Amino acid sequence: MFTDFKITEGRPLTVQVKEYLKQWITKGKGRVDQKLPSTRELSTMLNISRNTLVAVYTELEEEGYIYTVRSKGTFVSKVGIASVPSWHVDWQQHLSPVAQAATDLDLMKRDLRGEKGMINFASIAPDEKLFDLANVKRAFLDRMAIEGEILLNYGYAKGYKPLIEYLTGYMETKGVDMDGKDILITNGFTEAYDIILSSLNVNEKHILCENPTHHTAIKISRLQGYDITGIGMEQDGIDIGEMERALTENSFGLAFLTPSYHNPTGIVMSAEKRVEVLRLLAKHHIPLIEDGFNEELRYSGSHMAPLAAFGGDGNSVIYLGSFSKILFPGIRIGWIAADRELIDALVSVKRARNIHTSTLDQAVLYQYFHNGNFEKYLKRAKSEYKHKHELTVECCRKYIPHKRLTGTGGLHLFLELQDGIRSRDILRDCYEQGVVFTAGDVFYTDGQGEGTLRIGFSRVSDEELVHGIQVIGKAVQRRMEENGC
Amino acid sequence: MFTDFKITEGRPLTVQVKEYLKQWITKGKGRVDQKLPSTRELSTMLNISRNTLVAVYTELEEEGYIYTVRSKGTFVSKVGIASVPSWHVDWQQHLSPVAQAATDLDLMKRDLRGEKGMINFASIAPDEKLFDLANVKRAFLDRMAIEGEILLNYGYAKGYKPLIEYLTGYMETKGVDMDGKDILITNGFTEAYDIILSSLNVNEKHILCENPTHHTAIKISRLQGYDITGIGMEQDGIDIGEMERALTENSFGLAFLTPSYHNPTGIVMSAEKRVEVLRLLAKHHIPLIEDGFNEELRYSGSHMAPLAAFGGDGNSVIYLGSFSKILFPGIRIGWIAADRELIDALVSVKRARNIHTSTLDQAVLYQYFHNGNFEKYLKRAKSEYKHKHELTVECCRKYIPHKRLTGTGGLHLFLELQDGIRSRDILRDCYEQGVVFTAGDVFYTDGQGEGTLRIGFSRVSDEELVHGIQVIGKAVQRRMEENGC
Numbered sequence: 001m002f003t004d005f006k007i008t009e010g011r012p013l014t015v016q017v018k019e020y021l022k023q024w025i026t027k028g029k030g031r032v033d034q035k036l037p038s039t040r041e042l043s044t045m046l047n048i049s050r051n052t053l054v055a056v057y058t059e060l061e062e063e064g065y066i067y068t069v070r071s072k073g074t075f076v077s078k079v080g081i082a083s084v085p086s087w088h089v090d091w092q093q094h095l096s097p098v099a100q101a102a103t104d105l106d107l108m109k110r111d112l113r114g115e116k117g118m119i120n121f122a123s124i125a126p127d128e129k130l131f132d133l134a135n136v137k138r139a140f141l142d143r144m145a146i147e148g149e150i151l152l153n154y155g156y157a158k159g160y161k162p163l164i165e166y167l168t169g170y171m172e173t174k175g176v177d178m179d180g181k182d183i184l185i186t187n188g189f190t191e192a193y194d195i196i197l198s199s200l201n202v203n204e205k206h207i208l209c210e211n212p213t214h215h216t217a218i219k220i221s222r223l224q225g226y227d228i229t230g231i232g233m234e235q236d237g238i239d240i241g242e243m244e245r246a247l248t249e250n251s252f253g254l255a256f257l258t259p260s261y262h263n264p265t266g267i268v269m270s271a272e273k274r275v276e277v278l279r280l281l282a283k284h285h286i287p288l289i290e291d292g293f294n295e296e297l298r299y300s301g302s303h304m305a306p307l308a309a310f311g312g313d314g315n316s317v318i319y320l321g322s323f324s325k326i327l328f329p330g331i332r333i334g335w336i337a338a339d340r341e342l343i344d345a346l347v348s349v350k351r352a353r354n355i356h357t358s359t360l361d362q363a364v365l366y367q368y369f370h371n372g373n374f375e376k377y378l379k380r381a382k383s384e385y386k387h388k389h390e391l392t393v394e395c396c397r398k399y400i401p402h403k404r405l406t407g408t409g410g411l412h413l414f415l416e417l418q419d420g421i422r423s424r425d426i427l428r429d430c431y432e433q434g435v436v437f438t439a440g441d442v443f444y445t446d447g448q449g450e451g452t453l454r455i456g457f458s459r460v461s462d463e464e465l466v467h468g469i470q471v472i473g474k475a476v477q478r479r480m481e482e483n484g485c
Numbered sequence: 486m487f488t489d490f491k492i493t494e495g496r497p498l499t500v501q502v503k504e505y506l507k508q509w510i511t512k513g514k515g516r517v518d519q520k521l522p523s524t525r526e527l528s529t530m531l532n533i534s535r536n537t538l539v540a541v542y543t544e545l546e547e548e549g550y551i552y553t554v555r556s557k558g559t560f561v562s563k564v565g566i567a568s569v570p571s572w573h574v575d576w577q578q579h580l581s582p583v584a585q586a587a588t589d590l591d592l593m594k595r596d597l598r599g600e601k602g603m604i605n606f607a608s609i610a611p612d613e614k615l616f617d618l619a620n621v622k623r624a625f626l627d628r629m630a631i632e633g634e635i636l637l638n639y640g641y642a643k644g645y646k647p648l649i650e651y652l653t654g655y656m657e658t659k660g661v662d663m664d665g666k667d668i669l670i671t672n673g674f675t676e677a678y679d680i681i682l683s684s685l686n687v688n689e690k691h692i693l694c695e696n697p698t699h700h701t702a703i704k705i706s707r708l709q710g711y712d713i714t715g716i717g718m719e720q721d722g723i724d725i726g727e728m729e730r731a732l733t734e735n736s737f738g739l740a741f742l743t744p745s746y747h748n749p750t751g752i753v754m755s756a757e758k759r760v761e762v763l764r765l766l767a768k769h770h771i772p773l774i775e776d777g778f779n780e781e782l783r784y785s786g787s788h789m790a791p792l793a794a795f796g797g798d799g800n801s802v803i804y805l806g807s808f809s810k811i812l813f814p815g816i817r818i819g820w821i822a823a824d825r826e827l828i829d830a831l832v833s834v835k836r837a838r839n840i841h842t843s844t845l846d847q848a849v850l851y852q853y854f855h856n857g858n859f860e861k862y863l864k865r866a867k868s869e870y871k872h873k874h875e876l877t878v879e880c881c882r883k884y885i886p887h888k889r890l891t892g893t894g895g896l897h898l899f900l901e902l903q904d905g906i907r908s909r910d911i912l913r914d915c916y917e918q919g920v921v922f923t924a925g926d927v928f929y930t931d932g933q934g935e936g937t938l939r940i941g942f943s944r945v946s947d948e949e950l951v952h953g954i955q956v957i958g959k960a961v962q963r964r965m966e967e968n969g970c
Binding site for chain 1: 493495496497499500503504507508511512544569570571572573574576577579580581582583584585587588590591593594610611613614616618621622625626629633634635636637638639640642654657658659660661662671672673675676679683684685686687701704705708760763764767770772790794795796797798799800801813814815816817824826827830831833834836837838839840841842843844845846849855856857860
């Protein structure tokens with residue numbers, strides 16, 4: 001007893017001793033009716049004040065873990081656990097197709113992961129060194145002072161009202177007509193997309209999207225039982241001719257597009273193509289899910305309105321927003337801006353899934369915006385990422401032989417290698433030398449893309465960046481030589 | 486222009502003026518090529534420093550909303566939104582069965598809701614006046630100081646490691662053998678239950694549970710396509726005889742039970758019944774989902790181990806925990822403690838749904854526990870709720886004629902009225918007098934319970950409590966007189 005007891009600094013001793021004794025009893029280390037040392041003995045043994053130990057014993061007795069017999073001492077209670085026949089379930093045999101597919105399509109399990117100390121181009125998370133923690137703290141304390149109790153109790157499934165109002169205005173500054181529309185706050189893009197697919201009953205469970213596209217979107221679409229047809233990408237966005245043919249030859253229930261800093265290619269769809277895309281979808285009556293991914297991360301050029309803005313007063317575009325690739329992904333906030341009646345139905349689905357998104361997260365983010373921190377942060381982040389973007393482009397051009405390089409903004413570039421060079425081979429070679437990136441095939445809807453790779457540069461230092469890309473470049477050259485290119 | 490501009494205190498002026506102008510432009514209030522007032526003119530007009538306005542114009546120009554012609558002035562840019570044929574989707578016609586059922590079963594939409602100023606017995610949320618905000622702030626600042634950047638960037642789908650470790654120990658103090666088990670952090674009980682049902686592929690999509698039971702569990706089970714059979718409740722928990730018959734006569738894939746302070750009846754299952762229940766489930770090889778609902782809110786009596794503890798080293802019990810009815814429901818944290826391999830599959834499902842639960846929420850909660858605040862808070866909350874519980878029992882006995890009253894802990898009581906008295910009639914009568922509660926029929930798996938009601942007392946003052954129950958009592962008596970009882 002107490003041989004394995006370790007005191008943690010900064011935690012009340014009563015709590016630590018009590019927890020230790022509770023576990024000692026419930027884990028069966030202490031026999032029922034076994035006598036405990038007196039508080040005096042324990043006080044000497046542990047060098048802890050007797051008052052503390054008296055408090056612990058009193059509470060444990062109140063909670064029924066121990067009992068006292070006057071002038072005899074304190075003893076372990078029977079904590080009420082009788083043995084019953086325990087049995088084993090083979091859970092692997094009882095996983096649903098959804099759980100199996102989620103596991104099979106789980107990149108975190110399937111792909112080579114960057115280990116500590118490696119140069120990691122696989123991540124496209126923001127660089128946490130840019131986070132302005134002081135402003136986040138300020139936002140938290142400001143909001144807690146205004147309505148702390150309210151933040152900590154149940155909120156609304158639709159979301160925290162001040163944040164919804166803020167985002168409504170934010171969508172309007174993007175040119176989106178919010179009349180007759182509404183907003184649902186979600187736990188990031190992932191939940192938004194998942195809730196929409198599970199809430200719709202479209203004519204055909206068939207989605208038209210860009211090829212390649214966001215791996216999570218492919219995964220969720222498959223888990224929800226949708227077929228996917230991907231349309232090739234040109235330098236200024238989706239191939240309109242190919243899209244038109246696909247729409248004529250197949251029936252689709254939905255389209256999913258990422259017009260800005262598209263993941264994984266980093267391509268921005270031109271204004272002309274935005275108009276064309278919407279004309280085609282209107283002609284074939286196909287609603288669009290627009291992923292507003294990274295559209296804040298424009299490093300040059302003028303404001304580009306999302307497709308939802310081009311849609312005018314129509315209600316056929318469902319816009320999904322998130323700040324996760326820019327600001328605080330640990331705070332899980334995304335949103336759906338769509339037709340008011342549709343949002344009303346999605347609110348019930350959201351409530352049935354997890355009641356609502358963390359009010360604390362929503363409130364901190366709202367106050368951070370309200371305090372005017374976002375604009376300043378974005379300016380700083382953009383200048384930092386712009387530099388990294390330019391450096392990555394320069395290094396890729398210099399060191400990695402390739403057929404195509406795309407990405408005019410955002411946090412990543414996309415490369416297509418010479419024919420016959422497989423990025424998974426390169427990844428294995430580089431991994432041994434401490435460099436990791438994402439093999440591009442996981443982004444393809446049709447099993448293609450074996451010669452492609454995505455290079456995320458947001459969390460890599462300049463020095464690592466140059467070295468890492470040299471390593472990739474050398475591995476590509478070696479393979480090319482072997483192939484006799 | 487600027488006629489509807491209102492300055493909000495405590496927000497940077499640059500941000501406010503910029504947002505106003507952006508919306509003015511994107512909403513089409515400013516024509517393309519329309520000349521804007523000079524910064525000097527605007528400065529006089531708005532009584533804002535010219536420097537601020539110069540900064541705003543510079544940023545708007547950088548972002549492509551406006552353009553400057555030297556010695557001519559500043560003009561509105563074409564923000565790239567061409568009109569495309571907009572069209573309307575009738576979303577109501579395209580809702581999936583899940584979305585329709587979620588709406589139909591949405592109590593927040595279906596039931597009479599308590600309005601501000603009413604006496605609200607419908608809520609079983611904790612009383613936010615008990616929240617110790619100072620400790621929550623402390624926990625936030627402590628954790629942010631330790632690893633703020635990490636909290637705000639992406640975390641792990643399984644959850645925040647320190648919290649998982651803490652909860653593992655917490656489960657052990659409840660007597661649960663955590664060897665071979667693991668924990669997944671979820672967005673509350675609701676997500677935990679939903680993830681499990683969608684991840685399992687049991688032999689029969691048929692759940693055995695208590696009748697009545699948690700409305701959310703009924704809702705999610707139905708949405709996931711499960712049949713439900715509810716077993717009647719006795720004063721010490723589920724009716725074992727009825728359970729045995731049901732198990733013999735039907736095939737079940739899962740059981741779902743809430744042994745402590747059961748929602749809605751408030752009944753605690755006795756230790757003897759816990760053993761019996763597990764024996765029966767083992768005999769029929771039916772895995773159990775245990776809802777650890779409110780088991781912390783014991784006002785008297787000794788420690789009662791959860792069913793997961795009685796299960797010993799077996800892996801057939803999946804335990805769902807949550808502090809939401811005790812502590813900070815706005816922080817959406819729940820957990821699943823179950824077989825390690827099962828948790829591993831659930832982690833992929835969780836990742837496909839929303840990447841992970843808010844790290845900020847998890848970290849604040851962890852630090853709050855670590856700082857030893859929970860034990861103190863629980864003591865205070867229990868003493869307050871114990872008092873309210875006693876007062877509610879006393880008032881119900883005194884004022885509301887009933888056949889049965891249950892609830893020995895937790896935040897609510899459950900009443901069964903005399904035959905022929907319908908609680909929905911009573912609810913309507915009371916609503917007019919500013920009193921609202923939950924009609925019990927929503928908790929029944931078989932459409933029964935029309936004579937039952939749940940009275941949540943956690944957020945009602947003593948004075949309101951006495952008056953509110955008198956109002957209910959009078960309404961019941963009036964109906965009884967009409968019925969000639």
